[in-house]
Amino acid sequence: MANPLLQQYIKVTEFLGLTLGPDYEVALHDMTDKNRSIIAIANNHISGRDVGAPLTNVALKILMDRSYETQDYRLHYCGMSAKGKVLRSSTMFIKQNGKLIGMLCINFDDSKYREASDAILKLCHPDRFVEAHVQIDESQFSDKPACPPAVSPESFHNSIGDVAEDAVANELSRLGVSADRLTPEERLKIVASLKEGGIFLLKGAVKDVAAALSCSQASIYRHLAQLKSEVPEE
Incomplete structure (x- = not known):
């Protein structure tokens, strides 16, 4: 309740x-x-x-x-x-x-309103004119959502496994490596970033992170210990 x-x-x-x-x-x-x-x-x-x-x-x-x-x-x-x-x-x-x-x-989700705005512009001008002369810089509008390359947008999932997999995928993309090519140092950096992001607040996340990183759960716990972190309760 x-x-x-x-x-x-x-x-x-x-x-x-x-x-x-x-x-x-x-x-x-x-x-x-x-x-x-x-x-x-x-x-x-x-x-x-x-x-x-x-x-x-x-x-x-x-x-x-x-x-x-x-x-x-x-x-x-x-x-x-x-x-x-x-x-x-x-x-x-x-x-x-x-x-x-x-x-x-x-x-x-305001996508349909943006699409309608684009469609109205194209009614007034040929597509090439719009593409060449009507470029809106959305960064100037403070009330628009911004997704800088270094910042991951909020992602939505129905399971812990998907949350963990998405978080690991973002870290691997940021480093430009695949899970099977990680060095121990790189894996430690990823675990540190995941810990800072709060992924280990989710019960069972260690198992899912280990699967996404192609390593054992023991390796994840060892990295957490290296970071002087309290080992999550499983």
């Missing part, structure tokens, strides 16, 4: 989903179960998640950096939809006596 305060937000989640419409996904997370944190979700076709899905990479990072202690929300960061479309994501931190007990997240 969710915290009574969060129980009230379940109806808020449903209300916001119906009020804002199908381009807005609204998800409610219960922080007492990071592996199955979503307890309510509206318009879930946007991320493809269901009730019982785990925390995202961004939520795990927030837990690690404890930014929720000095902020009440985080606005307009970059997410990625189930269909690979860029989302504008925002999260409100639900606290009780200063303790983070939940997160209310809204993911807005």
